[in-house]
Amino acid sequence: MKIEIKNEEVRSEIIQRIEEISGENIYKCYQCGKCSAGCPSADEMDLLPNQVIRNLQIGKVDAVLNSRSIWVCATCYMCWIRCPRGVNLTSLFEACRLMTLRQNLDQVGLKEAIKESEEMDIPQIAIISLLRKLTS
Amino acid sequence: MEVSYFPGCTLKQTARNFEISAISSCKLLGLDLTELSRWNCCGTVYSLSTDDSMHHLAPIRNLIRVQEDGFKEVVTLCSMCYNTLKQANELMKKEPDRLKKMNDFMYREEDYIPDVEVYHLVTYIKERLGYEKVRELVKQPLTGLKVAVYYGCLLLRPDSIKLDDRENPMIMEDLLTALGAEIIDYPFSNECCGSYHTLGQKEIVLNRTNKLITEARRDGADVLVLSCPECDFNLDHRQKDTLEKYPNFQTMPVLYFTQLLNIALGGNLEDCGFELNYIDPLPVLREKGIIK
């Protein structure tokens, strides 16, 4: 597959924001794939964790922000602690979610979440953490 | 010994069995868990963005309460509370400018001085009493009970808060060994249960529960032991839906470590709150002769 890498995309404002918010330098990653090997959510992802950061490195931020991956990540911290380069991919995933959430684009509705939680005795921490991670 | 204790919301609601068994077993260990006179929800997840201080207010407010009550240490049980309180505390120690900003924001509170230490109960027991002392206090050894220990994510990651080695933790295993249980080598002990996706993306959790419990069975465990009401919901209560999705799935009792601690120390069965466990652990405990 031919991919065109464009200068203005690589250093786009949004990628710089992602780096700023996550506090991480995306160019530290050398694509070993260890993050993806250990990610418990990899099965459910359309872009593997190492592909997420690769796309950011080459300026394909839309592919990342439109992916399912950033919303199935459960912030388990495995990618970060196992990365041989110490890349905090966990925070990069969070920053990518925030790019959408901060436009007031919630991924779950409060009402539906509460309604679903009433059908079973869902623990309070599940409700709060879901809302913290998927709404703004 | 009086110990300042932060329960968190879930231990007052769906995970009451975790709280009552902890209070009872601590009493038997000579630890008096003293609930903070005031506290609020910790926020459950630590905010990972560099520009967000707002979400650190909730955990730090709780640490101010510890200060107000005259303590220098606080013990908690829930993995999510532990992780959030501890990560926020570590941040305050590292970033004085941010601490100042937050103290200014909470101008009606006393200033937070970041020298409170956040403990998980298991570390507290290990460091303050030592497992030898625990072993001496055992009245009903858990002999013959094969236990898989499940830590999940938030007791081991990230590095700033880890209870023990993050890939090969033993702190919980050593406690259960002191109680007489047999520890099973369980390779998924630090895998993620799917966490909050249990709401909204339940399928993710059902796949994990199937994988994690099936592996524990294959490894020969009788029960799975953990320390988080979120993991507990996913790995115990979600076994109902897991069985519907995977008809060959074999269920397994899942217990809080404090429930086994309470039994081993000779505490009352009522103080285990087993009626809140979904898969009933009583048959296997009876079969092993651990309870009557």
Ligand code: SF4
């Ligand atoms: S483990 Fe680290 S260096 Fe390797 S691909 Fe993942 S982020 Fe890049």
Ligand code: SF4
């Ligand atoms: S934090 Fe997210 S991306 Fe990283 S290993 Fe866990 S689920 Fe995967």
